[in-house]
Amino acid sequence: MxxxxxxxxxxxxxxxxxxxxxxxxxxxxxxxxxxxxxxxHHDIGSKIRSVQPVPRDKYGNYEMPVQVGILTVLNLGKIIWDQDSYHNERYIWPVGYTVQREYYSMKDPDRQVIYTCWITDGGDAPLFHVEAEDMAGSPIVAPTATGAWTTVLRAANQIRQREHSNSASGPDYFGFSHPTIAKMIQDLPSADRCRTYIVQHFVEMKDRHVRGVIKKGRGGRPSTEMLSRGQRALMASSSKLPHVEATLDGEKMACSQTTHAFTAQRISVATLTNSDEETARS
DNA sequence: ACGCTTCTCGATATTTGAAC
DNA sequence: GTTCAAATATCGAGAAGCGT
Known part of the structure; x- marks a missing residue:
């Protein structure tokens, strides 16, 4: 074949x-x-992937925002299950899905900035947005995640005068290939109604590995500075973020400008328990 | 100190579809 | 039908934290 x-x-x-x-x-x-x-597409459904434990509220919904690896998930969005272009066998692209991550600036070769990535409803298909902290107001929009991030990589490599590959895996950069995020999206309402999506199997990773991953240099817990920068970037872009409403177990979840602003102030690391935080501090 | 585990990033393979 | 480009999947290297 x-x-x-x-x-x-x-x-x-x-x-x-x-x-x-x-x-x-x-x-x-x-x-x-x-x-x-x-x-x-081999074994998508049969492979068991390890995920970090993510805290949930009393209704069983994931508490947002949450730090997953290098990414900060601000909103999982809402699944458009009745249109095939909003998912494939491997990924679901929920409208309103919003994450932040750090990457090299497209303006300053010596600086890393926070990129806010989000998905909007493009009608027939989702639109992928990527906006740099230092270029607020001019997001890159593409019909695919790879397209959006390739543009960023190209610009970042150019400013750094790096000539090697500008290739990028969009799902990777957006976090869709991250098992924890994949599971969170798969757990959203109506995920099971996506026709071509193959349900994946996940298992929570062991505690010591969770901490190891969290404390890793490139990923892990964001510093105070990073949090406040993320907050500023989010505030700057929040006026353009989509307003999404979804119903989770009877409770209405709103993702709006205000919500973003609010959540930006209370970013927490979901994978750390209180005792873990104490340990991390010391 | 070492081994284990998982992560991200970059490179490359593969698929798909448009253009000729 | 062939070629080319874009999109996407997957692999490997290197890095990091944890437990022993």
Whole structure:
């Protein structure tokens, strides 16, 4: 099926397009193509993925905002289950989904800034927005997550005068490939009604690993400075964020400008319990 | 100190669809 | 039908924290 006859043209292209020593060295073309064949869509539903525990409120809804790895999830949004373009086998793209993450600035080569990413209803398909903290008011909008982030990477690499690949995995950068976020989205109402989405299986990771992940340098708990910067970025972009309403277990959840402003002031690290926080402080 | 585990980022493979 | 470009999936390296 996948990767049989169809691969030749793609492989040729990759070789010519790749700048690289890596591709060149890995590949022993003269004899036999390296044929690192990757199966697509394999075992999506059967694989068990580890997730961080995320606190829920008394109704069982996830408490927002929450820090997951390098990302701060501000809103999970609302699932548009009756349109296929709002999900595929692997991901669901909820309207109103909002996260923040740190990445290199598109203006200052020596600086990392906070990017706010969110999804809006584009009618037939979702629209992916990415806005940099230092470029408030001019978000990058694309019909795919990869498209939006590729633009950012290209600009960031250009300003840093880096010539290597501008490739990016949109779902990665938006956090959709993160097991914890994938689970949170999958737990949203109507996720099970998405026709082509394959339900994934998750298991909560062990406590010591959670702490390890949280305290990791690049990800983990945001510093006070990062929080306040995130808050400012959020306030700056909040006027453009979508207003989304969803019903969770009978309780109405609103995602609006005010909500964003409010939540920005109380960002917490969901994966840390109180005792963990004490430990983390000391 | 070491091994374990998971993370992000960057690179590359693969698929899909548009253009010719 | 072929070529090309864009989008997306997946892999590997390196980094980091934790427990022992």
């Amino acid at each position: 996948y990767g049989s006859a169809a691969t030749h043209s793609g492989a040729d292209r990759s070789v010519s397009a790749s700048s690289g020593s890596i591709a060149g060295s890995e590949v022993g073309y003269s004899q036999q193509p390296p044929v690192k064949r990757r199966k697509r």
